[in-house]
Amino acid sequence: MNIELDFGFVFRVFVLCFLVFVFLGVFGLGIVQGEVQDQDLVAEVEGDVVVRQIEVVGPVEVAPGEESTYLTEVTYLVEADGDPLPNASVEVDGKTKETGVDGRVELEFTEPGTYTINATKATKEMDTKTIRYIAGNTTLKVDKRYVTKKLEIDVITPLNKRLPGKNLSLLVTADQEPVKDAAIKVGEQVYSTNSNGTITIQLGNGTYNITATKPQETTETKIIDYEPTNTSITIEKQEITKNLEITTPQQTKILTEPTTQITFTVKTGNKPVEDATVKINDKTSKTGSNGKTTLMLGPGKYTATATKPQKTTETKKIDYTPSNTSITVKKQEITKKLQINTTTQKENQETNTNITVQITTKQKPIQDARVEVNGVNYTTNSTGETKINFEEPGNYTLTATKQQKTTKTKVINYQPTKTTLEIQPNTQVGPYFGIYLISFLTLLTATITYIIYKLTEEDQENNQKYKK
Numbered sequence: 001m002n003i004e005l006d007f008g009f010v011f012r013v014f015v016l017c018f019l020v021f022v023f024l025g026v027f028g029l030g031i032v033q034g035e036v037q038d039q040d041l042v043a044e045v046e047g048d049v050v051v052r053q054i055e056v057v058g059p060v061e062v063a064p065g066e067e068s069t070y071l072t073e074v075t076y077l078v079e080a081d082g083d084p085l086p087n088a089s090v091e092v093d094g095k096t097k098e099t100g101v102d103g104r105v106e107l108e109f110t111e112p113g114t115y116t117i118n119a120t121k122a123t124k125e126m127d128t129k130t131i132r133y134i135a136g137n138t139t140l141k142v143d144k145r146y147v148t149k150k151l152e153i154d155v156i157t158p159l160n161k162r163l164p165g166k167n168l169s170l171l172v173t174a175d176q177e178p179v180k181d182a183a184i185k186v187g188e189q190v191y192s193t194n195s196n197g198t199i200t201i202q203l204g205n206g207t208y209n210i211t212a213t214k215p216q217e218t219t220e221t222k223i224i225d226y227e228p229t230n231t232s233i234t235i236e237k238q239e240i241t242k243n244l245e246i247t248t249p250q251q252t253k254i255l256t257e258p259t260t261q262i263t264f265t266v267k268t269g270n271k272p273v274e275d276a277t278v279k280i281n282d283k284t285s286k287t288g289s290n291g292k293t294t295l296m297l298g299p300g301k302y303t304a305t306a307t308k309p310q311k312t313t314e315t316k317k318i319d320y321t322p323s324n325t326s327i328t329v330k331k332q333e334i335t336k337k338l339q340i341n342t343t344t345q346k347e348n349q350e351t352n353t354n355i356t357v358q359i360t361t362k363q364k365p366i367q368d369a370r371v372e373v374n375g376v377n378y379t380t381n382s383t384g385e386t387k388i389n390f391e392e393p394g395n396y397t398l399t400a401t402k403q404q405k406t407t408k409t410k411v412i413n414y415q416p417t418k419t420t421l422e423i424q425p426n427t428q429v430g431p432y433f434g435i436y437l438i439s440f441l442t443l444l445t446a447t448i449t450y451i452i453y454k455l456t457e458e459d460q461e462n463n464q465k466y467k468k
Contacts, residue, residue, distance in 0.1 A: 048129045052080040054088065054136035056119045074140070078103050078119045080133060088121040088133075111220065112144045144218070149174035150227040151182060151212045156198070163315035164205050164235055172197045172212050174226060182214045182226075207234040238316045242268040244276060244323040246306035252328045258408040259296045260329060266291045266306045268320070276308040276320075301328045331406070336361040337415040338369065338400045355421065358385045359400045361414070369402040369414075393425040 058076035078088045084103025089096050092107055092115050099105045099119075109115065117140060121133040154171045155162070162168060170193075172182040178197025183190055186208050191199045210233060214226040245267050253260055264287075266276040272291025277284055280302045285293040295304075304327060308320040341358040357378070359369040365384025370377050373396055378386040390396065398421055402414035 050129050050131045051134060052131060053134050054085060054119045054121060055079045056090070056117055056136050056138040058117075058138065059140070073106055073108050075104055075106050076117060076119075076138075078105065078136075080121075085119075085121060085133075088119050091118045091120075092116070109140070109142045112142045114139060114141045144220075145222045146225075147222050148225045148227060151179060151214060151229040153184075153210055153212050153229055153231045155231075155233055160238060162233070162235055163238055165202055165314060167200050168203055168233075168235070169198055169200050170210065172199075179212075179214060179226070182212050185211045185213075203233075203235045205236055207232060237312070237314075239319070240316055241319045241321060243321045244268055244273060244306045244308060246278065246304060246323045246325045248304070248325060248327055251326065252330060253297075255299060255329060255331050255409045259298045261294050262297050262327060262329070263292060263294050264304055264306070264325075266293075266308075266323075273306075273308060273320070276306050278304055278306050280304050297327075297329050299329050299331050302326065331408075332410045333413065334410055335413045335415055338366065338402060338417040340371070340398055340400050340417055340419040342398075342419070342421055355388050355390060355423075356385055357388055357398060358383070359402075360384055366402060366414070369400055372399045372401070373397070390421075390423045393423045396421045396423065 056076055056078055059074040076090065078085045078090060078099045084099075084101075086099055086101045086103055088099045088103070088105075090099060090105045090107070097105050097107065107117065116137055118135060118137045120135045123133065124131040152173045154173065156169045156171050157167070170184060172179045172184065172193050178193075178195075180193060180195050180197060182193045182197070184193065184199055185191075186201065186203070189201075191201060193199050209230060211228060211230040213228045217224040217226070247265050247267075248262060250262075253262060264278045264285075266273045266278065266287050272287070272289070274287055274289050274291065276287045276291070276293075278287065278293050278295065280295055280297070283295050285295050287293045303324055305322055305324040307322045310320070311318040339360045341360060343356045343358075357371055357380075359366045359371065359380050365380070365382070367380055367382050367384060369380045369384065371380065371386055371388070372378075373388055378388055380386045388398075397418060399416060399418045401416045404414070405412040
């Protein structure tokens with residue numbers, strides 16, 4: 001039997017069956033792959049097979065401190081029919097992670113963009129049934145983070161070096177990080193910071209307003225707005241006060257000449273000060289490059305004062321605080337011990353005895369020394385001598401003194417001295433003393449002559465006997 005096949009009829013039947021299948025698969029079961037319907041999902045039992053829809057819920061948690069929709073770590077909850085689904089595979093951007101026992105998973109997003117998060121789970125075979133899971137998904141749009149940073153200007157040049165015409169370094173930071181290519185405006189001049197966030201400029205005397213700005217900056221992950229800032233700085237000559245110190249090698253000087261040269265040294269710290277003025281009364285002198293100067297002084301007590309006018313350079317004003325010191329110039333003090341020397345001269349045995357007294361010190365005669373005997377004073381002459389007449393015999397105490405003597409360089413003190421002198425009474429001779437003396441001398445002469453004669457006569461006799 002020949003049967004003719006109507007291909008048109010067959011095609012229409014095939015299309016009708018396909019449409020019925022699609023209708024039953026989509027609307028009858030209420031499931032579309034990768035999409036969740038508005039109505040609640042109800043597990044449908046097809047014999048021993050249970051079909052469960054996976055739902056991806058999130059972001060559940062966002063990393064703390066985020067300022068915009070730019071997210072770094074996001075936690076998602078994967079559920080099936082409202083129950084957490086452990087060990088589900090969650091895939092995003094080619095990377096896969098599994099959910100924990102609580103159905104949660106943490107995902108990391110490092111760049112802005114739109115991401116699709118897919119969740120799947122393999123069919124689970126059980127003794128009484130088979131559970132089949134339909135994949136679920138959701139999307140997340142990650143934007144660049146929008147950040148506002150405030151610029152800060154720091155003057156990193158030390159205060160004592162912020163001087164006119166000298167290098168001045170500024171640092172621009174934001175969140176304590178150096179900012180490159182920030183615009184620094186000082187007056188009408190605009191400068192740009194280097195990779196270290198710094199600039200170096202030179203300013204004259206004055207007060208300046210400094211402003212820092214930077215255009216909006218876009219990176220791969222951020223949009224950064226920089227909030228401008230400004231500060232002011234004053235540049236002026238450095239004011240320094242230095243204390244002068246004046247010294248002299250000897251606070252007390254002994255004269256060897258009518259005036260003596262005193263050396264003074266003026267320093268500040270350990271550095272000599274040139275052109276400082278040292279003044280004593282109406283005498284002044286300026287120090288040299290070594291900080292030294294000299295003044296000629298006679299005896300006396302002096303106060304020396306060192307001064308120096310204010311010094312101004314291109315960068316500094318230096319004030320000098322005066323200083324003073326005291327010095328005493330003394331004459332040499334010498335003590336000499338007096339000596340009493342006496343000589344006796346008997347001018348006339350019939351008169352009183354005159355004694356010549358000489359006062360010396362180290363064998364040098366002392367003029368104008370005073371010799372005191374029994375309340376009577378005698379003064380020595382240029383040879384240091386004086387004559388004293390003692391009217392009565394006896395023991396006499398002689399005291400020699402002399403007033404202090406001052407020369408141009410010396411003060412001489414004379415130490416007094418004493419001595420005791422014994423005066424013997426004069427010896428008187430009788431009126432026949434001369435006759436007795438002449439007679440004695442005549443007799444002595446005759447005796448000597450006779451002895452010589454006898455000796456001569458004896459020699460002659462001996463000579464005659466010898467000749468015979």
